Amino acid sequence: MLANIVIQFMNGLAGASSLFLVAAGLSIIFGVSRIVNFAHGSLYMLGVYLAYTLVEFFGRSSIFGFWGGVLMAALCVGLIGVLIEIVVLRRIYRAPELFQLLATFALVLVIKDAALYIWGAEDLVGPRAAGLRGAVEIMGKRFPQYDLVLIAIGPVVLGLLWLLMNRTRWGTLVRAATQDREMVGALGVNQSGLFTGVFFLGAFLAGLGGAVQLPREPAQLMLDITVISDAFVVVVVGGMGSIGGAFLAALLIAQAKAFCIGIGDVSIFGTVFSFSKFTLVVEFVIMAVVLVVRPWGLLGKQQGVQRGAFMVEPPLYPLNQTFWIVVLAIVVLLGLIPFGGDNYLLVLLIDIAVFALFAVTLHFLMGPSGMVSFGHAAYFGLGCYGAALALLKLKLPMELALFAAPLAGGLGALVFGWFCVRLSGVYLAMLTLAFAQIAWSVIYQWDAFTGGSNGLIGLWPSEWLKNRAVFYAFALVLCVGSILFLWRVVHAPFGYALRAGRDSALRADAIGINVRRFQWFGFTLSGAFAGLAGGLFAFSKGSISPETLAVSRSVDGLVMVLLGGVQTLTGPVAGAALFTWLQDSIARNTEYWRAILGLTILVIVLAFPQGIAGFTKQVAARIGVMRREAV
């Protein structure tokens, strides 16, 4: 028993090292540039793939070949980081935070397809480390030699980083910039040089973290998303910008995971409780608990002020008659399409309607409420499953089962939101991601109830909705109705109270507004309508899978909103339509639709940092000015 515990502890230590390397890189980059680098997991993935290729190249059987390959891989990833910083991120440091996020999302897509192109879709099993292929015996159990080296790597890198940060001029600058980068700039420090250096270091660490994992896990294309969510959790638990915190958090989480695997199935009061299934959730549970108790992470501090980088949103103008006429005209036009269009077009249009609603609910959070959600798909997915289970398990008619969708989404948001509104900014965003992952894991593993990874099938609408054109009309009415309702809410006192809390929580509180409560209700409202979108989605497809609430779906939603422009109400609808159409039409023509989508997003971000709707608004304003001048 004791031997088992010791071995699990050692396993935990070995797992912690890689996690720490990635998280430290992410943390350093965030500290200085204030960019949440979603592509950090992709850099890790590149580290694994490059190590695979380079170790082969240098010769897998020699010690030099292996470690040379690993180091070269990490260096290459570091240089890729530099390239990313110079080509993309440097141009958008002044853009709103969310646009930087969008750009790093785009990088995730591009890097994934680049890896697919170069290394193919098959998992690549790496060689074992030369000279460390054996195992040592610890208390009668065999433990891989290589894992001992891994255990050492974490503390060694931590020590080196400490020396770098505390004993060199460059490290001092990095720490200073983490506290107040404007001040560092004002003191005459070359900021772009510093930023590039930081990106190199961060990317190098991610690459190294990936490369050293090569003997333990195969190189595969899903690594980017799994690693980034792990790294987020570690950074948030440890405290943003704190390297020591990242180390502590990595240890804590890796240990918790190792023990869950080690314990396995345990019978408690007669019911078998599977701890190994709990591994998927345990880190997020730790994160949720830590964030509620210590909102800035274990060793983190409240973030320093950011000056001058934000954009002030223009006032909302009342929804006037022209607006309603235009909306009515568009809806009538959309309603007429079934009479001329084919079935394929209808499928696309239903998708657009559903995702437009999804994007509007997300925008409701990100825009007026000022809460960025990285896990909005949770409520969409809960809606899918709520409706599906009501139909299949409760045997409700489809019309009633659809009611279960907003109920499930809203209920999920009510529970998760209670925790989320206690935080703000990046921390809030990461907590939403954590909850989405928990919901995903539960649905993914609960085979008996949710169908597990296979999902649920046989979700067909009632007889009168079987015709695609009729279902389209049904979905259109519900989606447009919901979108218009949410827009009314934004213009109503409730929406104003949300905006007031976002603009100045201090002032809102001083005029008697309970900001947190409004945010909580807003979160729930948004979740309920996201759930409705999910319910419609389920009945339009006939089957659902855990995919409906995966991280990638949340990312899709963010891209839609940011593409359309978070500062406008109509933007998310435009963004959703464009995204859905692009995804559909590109995906039919090429295997590499993600890369094309990513590149499109990058071009848009670099060219129109205000989104599509923001851009058209600007053009319209300019034309208006010209007209006035002409008069």
Added chain:
Amino acid sequence: MTVLSVSNLSKAFGGVKAVQDVAFSVAAGELLALIGPNGAGKSTCFNMLNGQLRPDSGIVNLLGRSLVGMKPRDIWRLGVGRTFQITATFNSMTVRENIQMALLSHHNALMSLWKPANAMYRDEAMALLDRVGMADQSERPCGILAYGDIKRVELAIALANQPKLLLMDEPTAGMAPNERVGLMALTAKLARQDNIAVLFTEHDMDVVFAQADRIIVLNRGKLIAEGSPVEVRANPEVQAVYLGSGATYAGEGH
């Protein structure tokens, strides 16, 4: 009539006694200035009155009702308006909407999901803006106003719940010198019209001596003087605090 009465108010941060045993009161329609050098404990004192900080001990009564331990938003509901040293307004809203926001909250109308907020309490908001001289800028976004104008908007927001007490933390900080006295003169006029008690902290002595009815002076957490502007100006201890007693220089042998 006494609106706010404070006694035995104390607060320590670790070993630093920021405020010790402070007592004073403000009457309706009266402008009381709280002055003192940097670090005297003005802000700490202020934040205990508005609910940001909880006092270690002491009594804070608004019209006989204790405010100790209440949240800022609940204190506001009892009729305490506030302005901040660094202005805090809703920058994505127009000037009028900022006032409407406070009115919506005052009338408990925030939970409505349907009625357009823009049309609610419009006239009331315009009347308030008219009182602070901002009616002509009512449709401008608050984020683009000049600093002095934002201060006026804050004053109008503070008046929206028909306050009995107005707490103004450095109301003229960051303003141009010629605008400062103007803002406080306006405040004084409105306070007398509506019979509002005003407590303000201030660094600009021109503003203090021109507008305050009464002055209290804090130094190192303790109240060292209280009285009319003339009395406070003549108080030797206040002069020592503000101008230096010469003791430090004497000690260095000058």
